[in-house]
Amino acid sequence: MASWLWTVAAAVVCCLACTAAGIKVNVMLPLDYVDFNGIKDASQLLKDLQKLKSGGVDGVMADVWWGLVELSPKQYNFSQYLQLVSLVEQAGLKWQIVTSFHRCGGNVGDNCNIPLPSWVRSIGSSNPDIWFRDQQHGTDEEYLSLGVDFQSLFGGRTAIQIYKDFMTAFKKSFSAYIKSGTLEEVQVGSGPCGELRYPSYQLSDNKWSYCGIGEFQCYDKYMLAFLKEAANEAGHPEWGTAGPSNAGSYNSQPSQTGFFSSGTDNYASDYGKFFLGWYSEMLLNHSAALLSAARTVFGYDLSVAAKVAGIHWWYADASHAAECAAGYFNTDSSNAYLKIAQTFANYKADYDFTCLEMLDSSDCGSRPQELVQQNIKATQKVGIKFDGENGLDICNPTCYQSGFDEIYKESTQYGNINAFTYLRMTRNLLDNSANWNMFTSFVKRMHSA
Numbered sequence: 001m002a003s004w005l006w007t008v009a010a011a012v013v014c015c016l017a018c019t020a021a022g023i024k025v026n027v028m029l030p031l032d033y034v035d036f037n038g039i040k041d042a043s044q045l046l047k048d049l050q051k052l053k054s055g056g057v058d059g060v061m062a063d064v065w066w067g068l069v070e071l072s073p074k075q076y077n078f079s080q081y082l083q084l085v086s087l088v089e090q091a092g093l094k095w096q097i098v099t100s101f102h103r104c105g106g107n108v109g110d111n112c113n114i115p116l117p118s119w120v121r122s123i124g125s126s127n128p129d130i131w132f133r134d135q136q137h138g139t140d141e142e143y144l145s146l147g148v149d150f151q152s153l154f155g156g157r158t159a160i161q162i163y164k165d166f167m168t169a170f171k172k173s174f175s176a177y178i179k180s181g182t183l184e185e186v187q188v189g190s191g192p193c194g195e196l197r198y199p200s201y202q203l204s205d206n207k208w209s210y211c212g213i214g215e216f217q218c219y220d221k222y223m224l225a226f227l228k229e230a231a232n233e234a235g236h237p238e239w240g241t242a243g244p245s246n247a248g249s250y251n252s253q254p255s256q257t258g259f260f261s262s263g264t265d266n267y268a269s270d271y272g273k274f275f276l277g278w279y280s281e282m283l284l285n286h287s288a289a290l291l292s293a294a295r296t297v298f299g300y301d302l303s304v305a306a307k308v309a310g311i312h313w314w315y316a317d318a319s320h321a322a323e324c325a326a327g328y329f330n331t332d333s334s335n336a337y338l339k340i341a342q343t344f345a346n347y348k349a350d351y352d353f354t355c356l357e358m359l360d361s362s363d364c365g366s367r368p369q370e371l372v373q374q375n376i377k378a379t380q381k382v383g384i385k386f387d388g389e390n391g392l393d394i395c396n397p398t399c400y401q402s403g404f405d406e407i408y409k410e411s412t413q414y415g416n417i418n419a420f421t422y423l424r425m426t427r428n429l430l431d432n433s434a435n436w437n438m439f440t441s442f443v444k445r446m447h448s449a
Contacts, residue, residue: 059094147222
């Protein structure tokens, strides 16, 4: 056969193989399968993993909690996760991990209590400005403030150095599983819930309820120092003393505030654009520092990803208030998700996004479908992979088919996404035959996409 025919034939076979693979489906493990004593029921977990494999699932995603691993500075104990990856490998599944530098507990769906390491919290007791602070100067201990990314406050280390050291220790412990391909992705935890965002909507202490716009989190002394510096550079030192004074509170709606409606110095004013630009740029810089550290540690042979939150409420409002409070400056004058995607692209990181099961609603300006489209288009424009998730459990207690249908639609209508991770493995999913059959049919459908 002529050489060019061999080339064409090989390309066709390759193309058919790629098409047959469809969209990978992974499943998140429960938050409470592990605690300070290790895996709670290893034999049951292995059975559950084997059932996922029998249902066509490709892999599982698990949080690797900073608060469980580094109980003393630079002393790492990954024993429970080494046990987990052994079980995952026995079941014939792939493993994706999240470097969970945040606290577990206090958010939607949290059923565990894993705080940050006690030695970190001890530093926070004497210096509460290592935490995010709102306009009332209340602290949030879910995740270290972006203001301390490069402050040597932790036994001579900065926050970014701590995260890099953690990833270095992880790579050393799991190098065999990286080499074998069992561990196929590291998702770099980048904020509350592992998401690249500020903790603007806090459920703890009943501060926030849906669909409040949330509050800016820039009132620790380190963030305020960066704000002052930026304002001076902009020639407006008067802009550098605090966040907007007319932005409402956690449970305000956009129209109830001056900043997110037509008030003086609102979001569309020169001041508003300056503040939102600075606030969002701090988040982008944080992402860049984390992804740079991850690539330095893991190189480019292992997939690295980060997660963006699906803040769908008030998307239909011109101010995009809830998104802006979380650090996503996404108004007519600024495409937040394109900027995030470009940051990820600089480090060849995959883009993980949630709320693929949700439908647009007239309530609270909720537009998850439009939001998903904007995010997918952003990743396509910069040429990086898009991974999807559902935001809420679809099988609680009974699965609803329309949720799976919407996920399939969003995963395919703009071109196939790279992978989908289902939130999450529960007894309702595994033990209810109707639920299991609906889920496995969904997996087959995604594989055939």
